[in-house]
Amino acid sequence: MPAIEVTGLTKKYGDVTGVDRLSLTVRTGEVFGFLGPNGAGKTTTLRCLTGLLRPTAGRVRVLGLDPLGERLRLAPRIGYLPGELRLYPELSGTETLDLLSALQGAPVPRRGELCDRLGLTTPILTRPVSGYSRGMKQKLGLVQALQHDPLLVVLDEPTEGLDPLVQETFFALLQDASAAGRTVLLSSHILPEVQRTCGRVAIVRDGRLVTVESVAGLREARARRIRLTFDDGQGPRPLGAAELWAPQWQGDRVDLLVPPSEVVGALRGLLALHVADVTVEEAGLDEAFLDLYRDGGPEEEA
Numbered sequence: 001m002p003a004i005e006v007t008g009l010t011k012k013y014g015d016v017t018g019v020d021r022l023s024l025t026v027r028t029g030e031v032f033g034f035l036g037p038n039g040a041g042k043t044t045t046l047r048c049l050t051g052l053l054r055p056t057a058g059r060v061r062v063l064g065l066d067p068l069g070e071r072l073r074l075a076p077r078i079g080y081l082p083g084e085l086r087l088y089p090e091l092s093g094t095e096t097l098d099l100l101s102a103l104q105g106a107p108v109p110r111r112g113e114l115c116d117r118l119g120l121t122t123p124i125l126t127r128p129v130s131g132y133s134r135g136m137k138q139k140l141g142l143v144q145a146l147q148h149d150p151l152l153v154v155l156d157e158p159t160e161g162l163d164p165l166v167q168e169t170f171f172a173l174l175q176d177a178s179a180a181g182r183t184v185l186l187s188s189h190i191l192p193e194v195q196r197t198c199g200r201v202a203i204v205r206d207g208r209l210v211t212v213e214s215v216a217g218l219r220e221a222r223a224r225r226i227r228l229t230f231d232d233g234q235g236p237r238p239l240g241a242a243e244l245w246a247p248q249w250q251g252d253r254v255d256l257l258v259p260p261s262e263v264v265g266a267l268r269g270l271l272a273l274h275v276a277d278v279t280v281e282e283a284g285l286d287e288a289f290l291d292l293y294r295d296g297g298p299e300e301e302a
């Protein structure tokens with residue numbers, strides 16, 4: 001049984017379409033990234049998965065359950081960190097975690113360890129959350145999402161507000177969850193974060209699915225960056241047939257993003273020029289993503 005199965009999910013807010021006929025399967029035990037620009041429909045999808053929004057159309061199954069109709073059965077098995085965490089300001093950190101665990105309806109075997117790892121000390125946890133910094137609130141959000149050791153963790157832009165050291169702890173927590181066989185769905189617009197943590201990634205745009213691929217596959221299938229350096233101080237110059245690859249000049253140096261199958265042909269032409277240095281690298285996921293974003297992708301035909 002897949003951890004998440006979404007078929008033809010559509011959510012409309014009046015005239016605005018948040019998600020449009022989205023279908024997606026997340027396998028048990030994978031760390032799955034949900035990537036897309038602002039307004040792409042990530043939060044809307046996650047809220048439909050967690051039973052906080054009623055889909056306009058389509059079918060959603062989470063751990064084999066209907067998130068709306070079987071919310072109480074699902075609650076102990078799922079952890080959710082919303083993008084905008086709203087807390088009761090007068091409650092302390094501990095009281096907040098207690099309240100949320102009551103809603104989860106499950107014991108909290110991991111709370112102590114998580115607070116330790118994230119540096120939420122007893123003095124902090126006994127203070128009202130109104131005095132918490134943004135990062136402290138986000139840490140509390142992470143603890144509540146994981147404290148009951150849920151089978152599925154759904155995280156909406158989880159590293160927002162976390163400093164780099166705490167982000168490292170967060171990545172380690174994700175790895176632990178994955179090693180323990182838990183499923184993680186993580187939404188982000190931070191590409192290196194997804195590249196680092198996820199096995200597969202869905203890219204969404206304008207409420208529609210652009211592609212689902214392994215992170216490795218996405219990078220592999222996408223462009224290579226050819227960087228040429230001319231060392232003669234003459235700056236930009238015509239590159240013949242390689243003009244097709246939209247050269248980006250910086251002084252005597254030029255970058256071209258070229259599909260993998262075209263690299264050898266492109267180099268043949270380019271090396272006839274008087275080049276001082278050449279490097280060819282796999283484009284990062286961010287470039288792959290921008291490429292997809294520009295391409296339109298398969299949904300343009302829908």
Ligand SMILES: Nc1ncnc2c1ncn2[C@@H]1O[C@H](COP(=O)(O)OP(=O)(O)OP(=O)(O)O)[C@@H](O)[C@H]1O
Pocket residue numbers: 013016017018019036037038039040041042043044045083189
């Ligand atoms: N409550 C709402 N009422 C009206 N429109 C909404 C509402 N929530 C979301 N939308 C619209 O639905 C679309 C998808 O929004 P959503 O918040 O799901 O995107 P997102 O990918 O999470 O964006 P971001 O990265 O900015 O958080 C947007 O056009 C947004 O304006």
